[in-house]
Amino acid sequence: MSDTVAHLIRQAAKQLGLRGIETAALDARLLLQFATDMRREEIVAEPDLILTPDLAARFWSFVERRCALEPVSRILGSREFYGREFQVTPAVLDPRADTETLIAAALPLARGKCRILDLGTGSGAIIVTLLAERPEALGVASDVSEAALGVARVNAEAQGVSGRLTLTRADWFDGIEGQFDLIVSNPPYIASAEIAGLAVDVRDFDPLGALDGGADGLAAYRRIAAGASAHLAPTGQVLVELGAGQEAGVRPLFEADGFGFKGRAFDLGGHVRCLTFGLP
Numbered sequence: 001m002s003d004t005v006a007h008l009i010r011q012a013a014k015q016l017g018l019r020g021i022e023t024a025a026l027d028a029r030l031l032l033q034f035a036t037d038m039r040r041e042e043i044v045a046e047p048d049l050i051l052t053p054d055l056a057a058r059f060w061s062f063v064e065r066r067c068a069l070e071p072v073s074r075i076l077g078s079r080e081f082y083g084r085e086f087q088v089t090p091a092v093l094d095p096r097a098d099t100e101t102l103i104a105a106a107l108p109l110a111r112g113k114c115r116i117l118d119l120g121t122g123s124g125a126i127i128v129t130l131l132a133e134r135p136e137a138l139g140v141a142s143d144v145s146e147a148a149l150g151v152a153r154v155n156a157e158a159q160g161v162s163g164r165l166t167l168t169r170a171d172w173f174d175g176i177e178g179q180f181d182l183i184v185s186n187p188p189y190i191a192s193a194e195i196a197g198l199a200v201d202v203r204d205f206d207p208l209g210a211l212d213g214g215a216d217g218l219a220a221y222r223r224i225a226a227g228a229s230a231h232l233a234p235t236g237q238v239l240v241e242l243g244a245g246q247e248a249g250v251r252p253l254f255e256a257d258g259f260g261f262k263g264r265a266f267d268l269g270g271h272v273r274c275l276t277f278g279l280p
């Protein structure tokens with residue numbers, strides 16, 4: 001009885017719960033599915049199935065990692081974003097549900113043969129989603145991290161959009177050529193001094209280069225605002241994700257560089273999560 005799937009899930013959920021993990025039961029089940037390659041329905045149908053010692057050991061090694069607060073998506077190596085699975089490696093930010101707010105704001109603006117630039121693409125979650133949702137659009141996505149670009153490439157291929165996407169290594173606009181109808185970015189926006197105090201699952205598992213927004217958290221927005229007008233089509237728009245409470249810091253940066261404010265979008269927590277700007 002000790003190594004039946006139902007018993008293993010219960011035991012693991014108990015351990016994860018003691019570690020303060022609120023989603024303990026769900027996480028235990030997902031880790032068991034991953035360890036055994038079983039589908040959820042198979043677990044439900046065969047709760048008394050006894051795992052081999054190897055599979056049980058594999059499961060417990062994942063539970064141990066989760067007990068050290070490693071996010072489930074990092075253990076699984078994938079994360080669902082806007083209904084699609086994305087590969088996640090240590091080189092990239094684990095795509096967040098909040099970033100789906102930017103997708104929802106960008107999609108109505110991405111019409112026809114829209115040219116889209118995604119700065120700081122990480123896993124490619126934003127550009128790959130936009131290209132998948134808009135089959136006529138063309139994309140360029142950049143990152144300063146070569147390893148991140150490799151992950152974005154894998155995700156673009158998996159979603160069948162790699163033929164419409166150019167990936168390029170660049171330091172914000174340094175290294176970007178051409179004009180775009182939409183420029184989107186979810187840049188690093190945590191103030192450097194706040195990083196040490198972040199939750200362990202963020203601080204210890206997302207790459208520092210994806211989090212650190214400089215002294216006031218706004219360094220990347222300054223670079224993006226300064227470079228965007230040279231790469232934006234006359235009727236184009238720029239959409240940036242931002243951290244909770246950052247609108248008052250981000251908006252004046254774009255306005256000082258000649259952009260007009262076009263709108264804001266709220267995440268499910270009620271925070272302003274995305275700002276849209278255009279040329280006057």
Ligand SMILES: C[S@@+](CC[C@H](N)C(=O)[O-])C[C@H]1O[C@@H](n2cnc3c(N)ncnc32)[C@H](O)[C@@H]1O
Nearest residue numbers: 093095120121122143144171172186187188210
């Ligand atoms: C917050 S993550 C966003 C990743 C992805 N777009 C997403 O939303 O999940 C920020 C990304 O910006 C990249 N980045 C940091 N500094 C950069 C720079 N100077 N130029 C271009 N990209 C940069 C990081 O490597 C990271 O992939």
